[in-house]
Amino acid sequence: MPRGGQTRISIVINGDRVEVPAGITVAAALFNVGVSALRTSVTGEPRGAVCAMGVCFECRVTIDSRPHQRACLTPVVDGMHIQTASIS
């Protein structure tokens, strides 16, 4: 399993290309660039990561066109495209 904070890879978050260390999760990458609202709730509220261990499903984002992926359970991969809820 690729680990090690030294290797940096390139991912795209909401259209912006950013460099992140390999081995971190999508949830961590989003936190580090200051994106805290990850999804929009059924009544339109912004929501962010809560349990960070795959239980609460609050961190669902679209990864490489696949919707509803749990950011906390997904490791970043070079070239990955991540789309969060459209809340600034």
Next chain:
Amino acid sequence: MTGLRVDSFPEIVAADVAVIGAGPGGIAAAVSAAERGLRVVVVDRGLEAGGQIWRRKAGAAAAPEAQPWLTRLADSSARTINGASVVDVRPDAGGFEILVESSGRPLRIWAADIVLATGARELFIPFDGWTLPGVMGIGGTQALLKSGASFAGKRVVIAGSGPLMLPVAASLADAGAKLLLVAEQAGRAAVARFASGLWKTPGLLLQAAKYRVRFLSARYATGTWVTAAQGGDRLESISITDGHHTWREDLDVLCTGYGLIPNVEIARLIGCEIRDGAIAVDNRQRTNVNHVLAVGEATGIGGAPLSLIEGSIAGSTVGSVETASGHLSRRRASLVEAADRMLEVFAPRAELRSLPHADTIVCRCEDVTYGAIQGAACARQAKLYTRVGMGPCQGRTCMPSLDFLLAWQADTVRPPVEPALVSVLSSEVADEAASLFPLTSSVGEAYQ
């Protein structure tokens, strides 16, 4: 590492033992069964074996206490499948068929015996504003930090209950967070009683002191809890009270949680007896269902050392008539007693039951308010009228809250126990373009 993804497996795997969960309990069960010559498959949701407690920081080595067990697992014949969710378990030909999903792909495991090592999750108690981005679990914050999140310069308050707050506070301080306050809801007398009890286990007392030293610049308050959070698109401030005075703190992240609760959903699905919210087991870790054993936090919150002992007992029990060694049984009994004392000290106070108001969201998946469920007599009735607990998390977050607030018992568990692609449920090869998630409003109901 031993970690494998489902796509490196054939679609059907047969094993003597399927261990569900790769935390300390699951690892101990897997290695002790595998070392007896049994074919063991371990299914784990995490990206690496170790569970929550042994989760290692991105790029760092495993904790010293974890390393020998991780090595033993890697050296054993047990195969671990990471990043995999159990969707369904059903009796089949004298054993069990376990349907697993990973990255949209199905895997069927046939196993003669099952060891449930499903661990625990945090108990959340809803309050106004707890759904704002920036309000996170205490264990969740630790997990996010270890997953590579940077908390440097973040203003953080930790407010909740239990010994988990100390290591998380220490980690956050080490990571450069501006830790403003650590608020324990349990009163000073209860915490003092707990600390004095620790003299019997000096190792734990020393550990607690070592954690405290690492966040000395932050205030540690007992008998103090958060009553509300404020913000727009994200958390901006919280209201805190000590029961007499209420004040505000401006902050970036609130870590909250009121201790751990066992993950018993798969056990319920199989039909195992649940007692006091945990899987009931005998002194050899056997549940009331033949060929199903359970270990670790899922059988009652007790910590990693207890989970390791229970896992070792289960690994020597599973598929045999051997009895566990007297030494393991005695050690188990003393740790269970210590854990029970701890749960008593950190039990959430009654005042926390009045935190949610009528318009406070209790079910985060379906945005159901506390007011909306007030007329219902039980969880099932509330579900029918409001969809509370029927979203993607399947009530894992709100139902324990409602158990605390209203003493509601959890409803029956039906497959799928986690949201899954229709292609996985129907066992066809998954087409990644045909994602039909979430299932709750369409396919999920076909199962009701």
